[in-house]
Amino acid sequence: MTVGRTAGSGGGILGRRAALAGLAVSSSLAAPAPICAQDSGSLRELARRATIYLFPIYEMYRVRWQATVDDTNPQRQRLNRFRHVSTLPGPQTRVVSMPNGDTLLSFAWLDLSLEPMFLLVPPLGDLFYSYAFLDLFTDTFATVSHRLNGARPAPHMIVGPAWRGDPPGDVVLLRAPTNSVWLRGRLLVSDPDELSQLVILQTRVLLETPDMRNERRILETGELMRQRTQPPPEPVADWPAPQPADPFDLFTVGMRALGESPLSERRRGELEPLAALKLAPGRKFDLRAFGEAEQRSIRAGIAQGLADIRVAAARPSRTVNGWFYSEPHLGNFGSDHLYRAATALTALGAPEPAELVSLIAAADAEGRPLSGERAYTLTFPGGGLPQARAFWSLSIYQAMPDGRAFFFDNPIQRCTVGEHTPGLVFGADGALTLYIQRTPPAGDRVANWLPAPAGSLRLVLRAYEPDEALIQGRYRAPIVVRNSSR
Numbered sequence: 001m002t003v004g005r006t007a008g009s010g011g012g013i014l015g016r017r018a019a020l021a022g023l024a025v026s027s028s029l030a031a032p033a034p035i036c037a038q039d040s041g042s043l044r045e046l047a048r049r050a051t052i053y054l055f056p057i058y059e060m061y062r063v064r065w066q067a068t069v070d071d072t073n074p075q076r077q078r079l080n081r082f083r084h085v086s087t088l089p090g091p092q093t094r095v096v097s098m099p100n101g102d103t104l105l106s107f108a109w110l111d112l113s114l115e116p117m118f119l120l121v122p123p124l125g126d127l128f129y130s131y132a133f134l135d136l137f138t139d140t141f142a143t144v145s146h147r148l149n150g151a152r153p154a155p156h157m158i159v160g161p162a163w164r165g166d167p168p169g170d171v172v173l174l175r176a177p178t179n180s181v182w183l184r185g186r187l188l189v190s191d192p193d194e195l196s197q198l199v200i201l202q203t204r205v206l207l208e209t210p211d212m213r214n215e216r217r218i219l220e221t222g223e224l225m226r227q228r229t230q231p232p233p234e235p236v237a238d239w240p241a242p243q244p245a246d247p248f249d250l251f252t253v254g255m256r257a258l259g260e261s262p263l264s265e266r267r268r269g270e271l272e273p274l275a276a277l278k279l280a281p282g283r284k285f286d287l288r289a290f291g292e293a294e295q296r297s298i299r300a301g302i303a304q305g306l307a308d309i310r311v312a313a314a315r316p317s318r319t320v321n322g323w324f325y326s327e328p329h330l331g332n333f334g335s336d337h338l339y340r341a342a343t344a345l346t347a348l349g350a351p352e353p354a355e356l357v358s359l360i361a362a363a364d365a366e367g368r369p370l371s372g373e374r375a376y377t378l379t380f381p382g383g384g385l386p387q388a389r390a391f392w393s394l395s396i397y398q399a400m401p402d403g404r405a406f407f408f409d410n411p412i413q414r415c416t417v418g419e420h421t422p423g424l425v426f427g428a429d430g431a432l433t434l435y436i437q438r439t440p441p442a443g444d445r446v447a448n449w450l451p452a453p454a455g456s457l458r459l460v461l462r463a464y465e466p467d468e469a470l471i472q473g474r475y476r477a478p479i480v481v482r483n484s485s486r
Contacts, residue, residue, distance in 0.1 A: 080108065359461040371456055434448050
């Protein structure tokens with residue numbers, strides 16, 4: 001099953017597409033009709049809708065397998081354990097497109113089928129932190145962050161959908177909709193000189209089983225805690241490899257993944273209209289149950305569904321002043337199955353807008369593609385900087401022919417500026433003008449220089465803990481103006 005995506009191992013937002021902006025789907029696609037059998041009795045139409053529905057689940061399975069099972073992955077990780085990335089991305093980073101240069105990242109794949117897990121975040125003061133929990137459907141069902149939990153977050157206990165019991169009195173209970181959960185964490189790096197201290201803080205963020213928590217508390221307090229006579233075995237990542245060359249693997253993997261957890265009434269209801277395809281969670285999809293003509297219809301429906309996802313991902317619905325805006329329901333998609341699938345293709349794991357809003361520009365005010373062969377200015381008027389309770393930043397990337405984009409070498413090793421950048425020069429009226437070009441600007445303008453790469457470029461404006469105007473798309477980023485003399 002080939003859609004044109006980049007494989008990833010959980011190192012960040014994944015995807016081959018040009019930008020997160022491609023997720024903003026056109027109005028004719030953003031609210032697809034519900035998956036309903038009476039809309040079309042044909043197997044082809046049902047297969048198309050099933051493809052759109054199952055594609056995000058397939059992508060989560062694929063990335064989980066690469067992160068935890070694939071023995072060719074040098075950074076393969078155990079289940080229920082963090083993988084902390086202790087460096088910031090640079091010009092040599094080629095794992096994910098448009099890497100985030102503002103934060104240290106942490107990742108974990110949780111298996112909650114046997115027992116709960118505990119997340120412990122140490123006191124972090126005013127430091128921005130965010131730990132987001134994604135279910136198998138790619139919804140962010142919970143977040144532990146400075147925005148929600150302040151400087152001293154309580155311990156959190158994450159349980160699966162079938163767990164029954166009473167949590168300890170000193171913890172906050174988080175119930176996951178699926179047994180498989182992707183945990184993605186961020187810590188702000190406002191000063192690269194503080195990186196070593198932040199790495200220490202990063203490693204103090206803990207994931208613990210009940211027995212690990214018990215043992216740690218015994219060591220810390222000397223108090224004897226209740227222990228099980230025998231802890232459950234550690235979960236082992238042994239899922240079969242996905243087979244993307246087989247178009248029907250989408251259905252096989254989808255049913256395998258959905259069979260891992262008891263499904264909610266809502267999810268069961270979404271699957272019921274697909275009964276003619278003989279899709280049953282936990283059971284292998286049996287292509288032999290269909291005749292040759294029916295198989296051709298299903299194959300055609302899968303191909304059409306994948307094409308619909310690509311179209312949705314490439315056609316933004318909101319473009320303002322040359323900037324692409326995502327939808328407010330990014331990360332909690334509801335019944336917008338096509339937007340969910342388009343996001344899975346281009347930006348799997350994208351954070352919900354309440355934590356981070358990203359605006360992407362690939363063209364100037366007149367719609368001409370941005371290029372390092374030209375010189376540009378970007379002026380934020382006084383009082384017009386992105387309103388974010390945590391911080392904002394602007395990053396520049398060199399765009400590759402395949403649509404991905406990366407940091408690049410430049411004379412001052414600067415690919416990101418923001419409110420923590422020392423020495424930026426503001427005008428008397430409070431305006432901030434940035435100079436985006438390959439050669440240094442004259443005079444004191446060099447303080448506001450954002451070096452441009454050779455060839456095509458892309459800009460990403462990020463706001464962490466943004467205000468409501470940014471979340472709802474009312475904030476207008478300034479126009480990228482091309483210098484007429486260059």
